[in-house]
Amino acid sequence: MKLNERIKQARVSATVRLSQIARDLSTQGRDIVDLSEGESDFDTPAHVIEAAHAAMLRGETRYTAVSGTPALKAAVASKFERDNCLRFTPEQIVVGSGAKQIIFNALFCTLERGDEVIIPAPYWVSYPDIVTIAGGTPVIPSCPAGTGFKLTPNRLAAAISGRTKWLILNSPGNPSGAVYSARELGNLADVLRRHTDVHVLMDDIYEHIVFDAAAFATMADVAPDLAGRVLTVNGVSKAYAMTGWRIGYAGGPVWLAEAMTKLQGQSTTNPCSISQEAARAALEGPQDFLEDWRAAYPRQRDLMQDRLRIIPGLTVSRVDGAFYLFVGCADLMGTLTPDGRTLATDQDLAAYLIEEAGVVSVPGSEFGHAPYLRLCFAKSDAELEDACTRIASACDRLTGIGGEQGKRP
Ligand code: PLP
Secondary structure, three states, X not given: OOOOHHHHHOOOOHHHHHHHHHHHHHHOOOOOEEOOOOOOOOOOOHHHHHHHHHHHHOOOOOOOOOOOOHHHHHHHHXXXXXXXXXXXXXXXXXXXXXXXXXXXXXXXXXXXXXXXXXXXXXXXXXXXXXXXXXXXXXXXXXXXXXXXXXXXXXXXXXXXXXXXXXXEEEXXXXXXXXXXXXXXXXXXXXXXXXXXXXXXXXXXXXXXOEOOOOOOOOHHHHOHHHHHHEEXXXXXXXXXXXXXXXXXXXXXOHHHHHHHHHHHHOOOOOOOHHHHHHHHHHHHOOOOHHHHHHHHHHHHHHHHHHHHHOOOOOEEOOOOEOOEEEEEOHHHOOOEOOOOOEOOOHHHHHHXXXXXXXXXXXXXXXXXXXXXXXXEOOOOHHHHHHHHHHHHHHHHOOEOHHHOOOOOO
């Protein structure tokens, strides 16, 4: 039996692979600081765990409605109205086993071979592979640091063709931390109004993790006239430190929600009944602790940013949201490791940092933007300090930084 071309072309998720390498090395006794993960180090709130426990004791351990329990869908509808001024009926809402499954289902239901999906780079690792598995073609406009890692109306217009089915937008963005303002989304909406067949998959999973003066905005709210072709995706993973519970959800047009439900009914059936009750408690319960969490992130970001900025060869850009630093390392390309190997790519640098410093990061090339490293800063101060000291000392052992011959003074 041969594997099909779509799965052969898809890559193993880099973040999943690197997190596994970190776990394996730790198990072997290596002293590892894992900054490759896409999750915060807060614990799932106690009231959420208690709600899951109570649900089990009540016997809510059976199949549920495929697209989510009525109670969770009501909580999702209230959340959309409370936080995003979006109104959805239960028929417009689908709950899945994580936002990843929601995105997969939406693309799988809608793409025919050759249909194009615009994915601005740097992008979340999984988007292009999900598009490929679904039979579509990723179209990847580059959005460099000069554009704040954001898609501009001109680049969007240039990327649209007669085959474009979807534009995927992610704000706050993984890996860049870029946050689209309402005005920037409005400018993209102006382009989309001229292309009535293009739909928008708006990935809001980092909605609650925005800092400083940045304000979260989402397309269906900014451009209500486009709402009929926007799927607004979100989940509890990042906001409530619930990555392991696997609950994501979306609101969008009924025809799409129905198709996604049909697909889910023939694949995973319903998301875990216990996790659904936990997600309901997260969405309906107190939200004030999110403020405390939100206050912690910029402090962690500043700690790491300040320590990395002084390392020769690394460039640290501004981060307005999510919990990653996206660090440029162009000046380290071409340098030599102590054992004489050349660091030609960000993959080489990431491998060197694992070997030499025990620090696991994700190379920017995995996000379609090289040479960069993505480092998660949702860690304790001690871990961040430790990681920065290790990175500094590993970089200090490189020779030829910035084209210099020999070691820096
Ligand atoms: N979207 C983005 C941008 C992400 O970074 C992630 C997870 O890392 C997801 C979606 C998937 O989240 P979930 O845990 O809900 O599947």
